[in-house]
Amino acid sequence: xxxxxxxxxxxxxxxxxxxxxxxxxxxxxxxxxxxxxxxxxxxxxxxxxxxxxxxxxxxxxxxxxxxxxxxxxxxxxxxxxxxxxxxxxxxxxxxxxxxxxxxxxxxxxxxxxxxxxxxxxxxxxxxxxxxxxxxxxxxxxxxxxxxxxxxxxxxxxxxxxxxxxxxxxxxxxxxxxxxxxxxxxxxxxxxxxxxxxxxxxxxxxxxxxxxxxxxxxxxxxxxxxxxxxxxxxxxxxxxxxxxxxxxxxxxxxxxxxxxxxxxxxxxxxxxxxxxxxxxxxxxxxxxxxxxxxxxxxxxxxxxxxxxxxxxxxxxxxxxxxxxxxxxxxxxxxxxxxxxxxxxxxxxxxxxxxxxxxxxxxxxxxxxxxxxxxxxxxxxxxxxxxxxxxxxxxxxxxxxxxxxxxxxxxxxxxxxxxxxxxxxxxxxxxxxxxxxxxxxxxxxxxxxxxxxxxxxxxxxxxxxxxxxxxxxxxxxxxxxxxxxxxxxxxxxxxxxxxxxxxxxxxxxxxxxxxxxxxxxxxxxxxxxxxxxxxxxxxxxxxxxxxxxxxxxxxxxxxxxxxxxxxxxxxxxxxxxxxxxxxxxxxxxxxxxxxxxxxxxxxxxxxxxxxxxxxxxxxxxxxxxxxxxxxxxxxxxxxxxxxxxxxxxxxxxxxxxxxxxxxxxxxxxxxxxxxxxxxxxxxxxxxxxxxxxxxxxxxxxxxxxxxxxxxxxxxxxxxxxxxxxxxxxxxxxxxxxxxxxxxxxxxxxxxxxxxxxxxxxxxxxxxxxxxxxxxxxxxxxxxxxxxxxxxxxxxxxxxxxxxxxxxxxxxxxxxxxxxxxxxxxxxxxxxxxxxxxxxxxxxxxxxxxxxxxxxxxxxxxxxxxxxxxxxxxxxxxxxx
RNA sequence: GGGAGCAUAGCUCAGCUGGUUCAGAGCAUCUGCCUUACAAGCAGAGGGUCCGCGGUUCGAACCCGUGUGCUCCCA
Numbered sequence: 001x002x003x004x005x006x007x008x009x010x011x012x013x014x015x016x017x018x019x020x021x022x023x024x025x026x027x028x029x030x031x032x033x034x035x036x037x038x039x040x041x042x043x044x045x046x047x048x049x050x051x052x053x054x055x056x057x058x059x060x061x062x063x064x065x066x067x068x069x070x071x072x073x074x075x076x077x078x079x080x081x082x083x084x085x086x087x088x089x090x091x092x093x094x095x096x097x098x099x100x101x102x103x104x105x106x107x108x109x110x111x112x113x114x115x116x117x118x119x120x121x122x123x124x125x126x127x128x129x130x131x132x133x134x135x136x137x138x139x140x141x142x143x144x145x146x147x148x149x150x151x152x153x154x155x156x157x158x159x160x161x162x163x164x165x166x167x168x169x170x171x172x173x174x175x176x177x178x179x180x181x182x183x184x185x186x187x188x189x190x191x192x193x194x195x196x197x198x199x200x201x202x203x204x205x206x207x208x209x210x211x212x213x214x215x216x217x218x219x220x221x222x223x224x225x226x227x228x229x230x231x232x233x234x235x236x237x238x239x240x241x242x243x244x245x246x247x248x249x250x251x252x253x254x255x256x257x258x259x260x261x262x263x264x265x266x267x268x269x270x271x272x273x274x275x276x277x278x279x280x281x282x283x284x285x286x287x288x289x290x291x292x293x294x295x296x297x298x299x300x301x302x303x304x305x306x307x308x309x310x311x312x313x314x315x316x317x318x319x320x321x322x323x324x325x326x327x328x329x330x331x332x333x334x335x336x337x338x339x340x341x342x343x344x345x346x347x348x349x350x351x352x353x354x355x356x357x358x359x360x361x362x363x364x365x366x367x368x369x370x371x372x373x374x375x376x377x378x379x380x381x382x383x384x385x386x387x388x389x390x391x392x393x394x395x396x397x398x399x400x401x402x403x404x405x406x407x408x409x410x411x412x413x414x415x416x417x418x419x420x421x422x423x424x425x426x427x428x429x430x431x432x433x434x435x436x437x438x439x440x441x442x443x444x445x446x447x448x449x450x451x452x453x454x455x456x457x458x459x460x461x462x463x464x465x466x467x468x469x470x471x472x473x474x475x476x477x478x479x480x481x482x483x484x485x486x487x488x489x490x491x492x493x494x495x496x497x498x499x500x501x502x503x504x505x506x507x508x509x510x511x512x513x514x515x516x517x518x519x520x521x522x523x524x525x526x527x528x529x530x531x532x533x534x535x536x537x538x539x540x541x542x543x544x545x546x547x548x549x550x551x552x553x554x555x556x557x558x559x560x561x562x563x564x565x566x567x568x569x570x571x572x573x574x575x576x577x578x579x580x581x582x583x584x585x586x587x588x589x590x591x592x593x594x595x596x597x598x599x600x601x602x603x604x605x606x607x608x609x610x611x612x613x614x615x616x617x618x619x620x621x622x623x624x625x626x627x628x629x630x631x632x633x634x635x636x637x638x639x640x641x642x643x644x645x646x647x648x649x650x651x652x653x654x655x656x657x658x659x660x661x662x663x664x665x666x667x668x669x670x671x672x673x674x675x676x677x678x679x680x681x682x683x684x685x686x687x688x689x690x691x692x693x694x695x696x697x698x699x700x701x702x703x704x705x706x707x708x709x710x711x712x713x714x715x716x717x718x719x720x721x722x723x724x725x726x727x728x729x730x731x732x733x734x735x736x737x738x739x740x741x742x743x744x745x746x747x748x749x750x751x752x753x754x755x756x757x758x759x760x761x762x763x764x765x766x767x768x769x770x771x772x773x774x775x776x777x778x779x780x781x782x783x784x785x786x787x788x789x790x791x792x793x794x795x796x797x798x799x800x801x802x803x804x805x806x807x808x809x810x811x812x813x814x815x816x817x818x819x820x821x822x823x824x825x826x827x828x829x830x831x832x833x834x835x836x837x838x839x840x841x842x843x844x845x846x847x848x849x850x851x852x853x854x855x856x857x858x859x860x861x862x863x864x865x866x867x868x869x870x871x872x873x874x875x876x877x878x
Numbered sequence: 879g880g881g882a883g884c885a886u887a888g889c890u891c892a893g894c895u896g897g898u899u900c901a902g903a904g905c906a907u908c909u910g911c912c913u914u915a916c917a918a919g920c921a922g923a924g925g926g927u928c929c930g931c932g933g934u935u936c937g938a939a940c941c942c943g944u945g946u947g948c949u950c951c952c953a
Contacts, residue, residue, distance in 0.1 A: 006918090190953080340953085385882065389951065392881060396952090494951085525950090562904080563891065569950090576890090579904065582918045593915035639892075642903070657915085664914055731899090738922080745922050751913060831898075837936090838897085844936040852897055859898070 215267025
């Protein structure tokens with residue numbers, strides 16, 4: 001077969017993905033094997049694949065593929081989140097582009113458009129995950145607004161309402177004036193913003209022309225002021241007890257109140273109080289029984305209650321009122337000021353705190369078992385540092401604002417009758433029943449019930465994800481749920497620890513009495529080379545599909561995995577992508593080399609020369625596979641990949657293949673060829689979870705495979721404990737080769753120049769084993785043992801053995817050799833002193849562990865022997 | 879204001895339980911090689927005040943304190 005010069009990733013990716021899929025490797029049904037389950041964090045239907053997804057899903061795919069090889073029945077569930085606010089915004093925009101105004105449209109019609117939009121664009125992101133190689137069980141694909149899922153969300157609402165955990169109430173909420181909806185605290189991002197601090201004086205209602213000056217960054221809220229507050233111990237204002245002042249421009253008479261909440265140092269020490277538009281002011285208002293004047297409309301313009309600027313946008317008014325205050329003589333000064341301002345996570349507009357009637361979920365009781373589970377590691381966090389973050393939030397948890405003034409989402413299952421009485425039920429029929437039961441006198445008449453217009457927060461549906469993807473609502477004891485739940489590992493970003501992780505834990509315990517997952521792996525944030533978070537708005541996120549097309553999915557997976565330990569940010573750099581491509585190339589070339597031997601196999605060639613190499617690589621394979629197992633257990637994926645990378649590139653390609661490589665046009669022993677192919681297969685298997693495509697491709701090129709013999713489902717063998725002597729022998733051989741090559745380089749020998757090698761050692765048996773390999777690797781035409789120094793030869797010391805190199809082409813610099821030996825002896829003597837110091841220290845001998853003492857003793861002996869050898873060699877040089 | 883974390887080679891970072899198999903990897907740099915798998919490669923080499931200071935310890939990159947600089951999360 002003709003092999004291409006390089007790995008053709010595009011074709012291979014399509015071929016193998018389809019093959020795995022049609023072979024049924026992605027789908028899972030319960031059986032006798034232990035399950036290994038991951039539910040994918042459902043991306044927003046509005047999303048497109050970006051680097052964050054690449055990292056997150058690569059991690060999940062690696063865990064799934066490895067678990068499959070380890071004998072687990074793996075199930076990885078895909079799906080999407082309806083993302084109420086984000087999707088609604090997209091649909092509104094789409095309609096606007098079509099010249100349609102959402103406001104002029106009935107709810108049903110809007111939802112029809114929204115579903116159309118979802119059908120058209122909602123699956124794109126999942127399709128894109130195929131390109132990355134994700135081994136997802138597509139038959140289980142779930143959407144958070146699927147009929148069953150929708151019903152589950154409604155059921156949960158009703159249950160919590162009946163338990164008294166969900167209630168309706170007027171509170172200060174975060175208002176998004178663009179999306180015109182309430183947001184939860186978690187949906188608000190605080191950003192440092194440059195503002196202006198305005199100092200405004202309010203005329204006092206006393207004799208004379210006296211004022212009190214306040215400082216504010218939001219002068220437009222002055223129109224809603226209902227008090228001015230100062231600290232009770234502030235002497236500057238002590239004389240104002242019981243006095244009043246006037247709000248500028250509108251001359252509302254408001255009291256001056258005293259409260260310890262005030263920071264005397266800030267501004268002038270006097271605070272204007274606007275209970276309708278600031279959470280702290282609101283609390284002050286409650287305490288001091290202040291009037292609440294809401295001066296804003298839902299779109300962020302001034303309301304009638306403001307009296308002035310009615311209908312103008314809040315930011316326009318901010319400028320205008322400053323000017324008007326100046327003209328009126330109330331503006332004392334302005335200064336530059338930097339403060340934290342809340343922005344909507346979805347629309348990125350400035351949030352207005354606003355009093356509003358919303359639905360709330362009491363989190364106090366729900367949070368308890370979820371908090372305990374994480375603190376006692378029943379649910380373990382990786383890395384564990386996020387336990388603190390989690391505890392901090394859970395211990396201070398507030399009620400969750402779950403209603404949104406949107407249409408796209410699960411509509412709140414609450415109905416109001418003509419009197420405004422509330423009926424919470426799973427559907428209208430049930431609500432009607434409740435209504436009739438409550439008001440039997442009206443039962444005969446046609447009930448006039450109106451459903452609440454609001455929908456639920458998206459996260460109020462996604463917190464059910466791990467249970468509802470397995471059909472909890474329809475049949476809580478169904479086989480899938482019994483088998484796959486609790487899921488094994490959740491892989492997600494620390495950003496959504498509160499939004500999602502914590503709430504899933506709460507839902508799991510509340511509705512199933514069980515945790516939703518055993519372990520949580522937090523990925524880092526993907527940043528660009530300058531350390532900035534990759535984001536659409538910055539435009540610094542590379543197009544993932546383009547990267548895959550250009551470099552191959554394997555190279556992309558390699559690049560995101562090689563430098564991202566759990567919880568650490570990933571600085572994405574093109575050079576890692578290169579490293580990934582180069583690695584694929586290396587794998588491909590190694591395959592070409594090995595395949596090239598296939599036709600040169602002969603049964604009558606001795607394996608004696610290379611037995612050592614074969615035994616050694618077996619030992620290394622066993623050793624590394626145990627290391628990888630440990631690393632994977634601890635979720636140290638990047639370490640595991642590095643370890644495998646190094647095993648393949650260094651041990652296998654640079655050492656092993658060179659050691660067993662037959663001479664030009666020479667035959668190779670069939671046994672050696674077979675062994676090499678087998679070792680290569682095992683290496684591919686270790687690597688497969690990380691780089692699935694190229695490994696599967698090479699696996700199939702190495703041998704002709706029966707149907708079903710695919711790397712993806714090849715079960716991991718049990719490796720025996722590696723032979724330590726062999727491993728050390730291999731290291732020693734590498735040291736010998738490197739030392740001789742170094743000497744060759746230093747003596748300006750060309751690769752083609754041959755040498756004669758003499759070895760002076762007490763371990764001839766070892767050398768005999770590796771002699772053939774050693775000779776070939778250093779291009780020695782002749783290798784012999786010797787009992788004494790070879791005059792005129794280059795002399796080097798490796799370990800405690802002396803090597804003599806004779807080369808016609810060499811220009812021997814005895815002085816340089818001597819200088820090097822002197823340097824080495826000096827170093828060893830220094831080292832010896834430090835070891836001796838330890839061994840001579842009574843407290844060390846008394847306190848250190850026996851094996852530490854033993855190893856120090858050995859170091860001492862080794863150093864002594866080496867010094868002796870070096871000194872002898874030095875003497876021989878004269 | 880509260881919390882979490884980081885500082886190690888020119889760059890990006892590993893280094894888990896304190897001990898010379900511990901000061902390491904990749905990239906970058908230098909030297910030599912078109913060697914019949916791979917120049918996207920091979921063979922070598924150089925490069926460090928493990929942020930400063932103090933402490934604990936027989937022993938500290940690692941533990942404790944402190945200073946400096948930076949990042950993130952929450953309010």
